[in-house]
Amino acid sequence: MGNDDLTGFFEKFLKKDTLFLDKKVLQSAYIPNEIKHRDIQINQVAHILAPALRGDKPSNLFIYGKTGTGKTLSIKHVSEKLLKVAKEKGTPLKIFYLNCKLKKIADTEYRLIAQLARLFGKAIPVTGLPTDEVYSTFFKVLDSEEQTVILVLDEIDQLIKKAGDEAIYNLTRINSELKQSQISIIGISNDLTFANNIDPRVKSSLSEEELVFPPYNALQIQDILKNRAETAFKKDVIEEGVLAKCAAYAAREHGDARRALELLRVSGEIAERTDKTKISIENIDEAEDKIERDRILEVVETQPKQFQATLYAILLADTSAKRTKGQSLIFTGEVYELYKTVCDKTNLRPLTQRRVSDILAEQDMLGIINAKVISKGRFGRTREMSLAVPQSLKPKIRKILEETLDLAIN
DNA sequence: CGAGATTCATGTGAAGTATACCTTTAGGCTTAA
């Protein structure tokens, strides 16, 4: 493309009017003024947290609910209002929000506490410090002034699954030591069954109050969509039935409103890019496809080298496996053999099978493969897995991996 | 023929190791009085 073409393209791009009025309304970080269909929950949260305004310690709260049921949104909404009132009254109240799922941020006890201390403006190194030391630093800042602190730990189930419940237990007990300040914990979990496998002591101290966020039904999602679409899009750019279909898609997946909004936003982007003046129903299908692709590619690209090598081995196994019933089933041993040859080609130091086994388990968690442990009777026991990736995406993944792993393409 | 025993390939837990990084400390050098 010549330079003139490019200039032309940019000019045209600027002239072309967009379908969006305010795209950020559809992004997941956006907090609308009015949250629909969550009045009851928001009220309950408000009631539970209100004592903070009088300088009392609010009860610890545990919130359950599937993804996209408005948990985070509701909490953030209440927090905002609460902080505003507290500020007017001059009550020393702080609310911190921390997502435990983020790798390398809060997925171990050390990292969680370190991150908390950082929120209070303390610099904590990534490693090297005793965990106790970090605790006491955190403790000191916390107690350095009279204040009430509310700590929101999102996706706390992930943390406990990876790092155990020690950290949470310590956090809940820290109150008895605090002289000036007090801390309440709000735990948010997507996994409704996860309470069963944590220490009962932790559970009881964490869930002084419990709240369940039920999924939205299709009508509610549609209502939410309509509401947001009004401010997000220009008038009349949405074709009849589009919102309904978005809602239906999302409701199919346990009423995930976040997904519905994302679908709508991406549909809009697609329509815009293809120079349409309206968002049509077909765009939704394309959007769903694109979202899934982007998610997978994102995961593939950002994984550590060893994970990528493992994934590449799976990919190789997948293409060579005899294709029975459409789904090719792959076993650990097979993957590990291929993995070793991959390492050989890429000058990567091969990890042990023990470690690879863990890596496979993590890939399963990431949803990039489907795996389950089965016993093949006389023929041992293994993890039976298959790539959870659309066929059309495999070549692309392969290419990405070959590039990042610097594999000689044969 | 069927109940147990056996077997295989790998899952999985625990403990140990390597690496990268942190703080503290002691020595050496510089500086200012």
Place this chain on the structure above:
DNA sequence: AAGCCTAAAGGTATACTTCACATGAATCTCGTA
């Protein structure tokens, strides 16, 4: 003498390895009908 810098010492978290044991159904074994 005091202050400052540097390098070594001592300590930690994390990712990974090593070791050892656990799993669980297909297959085998062998007593019994």
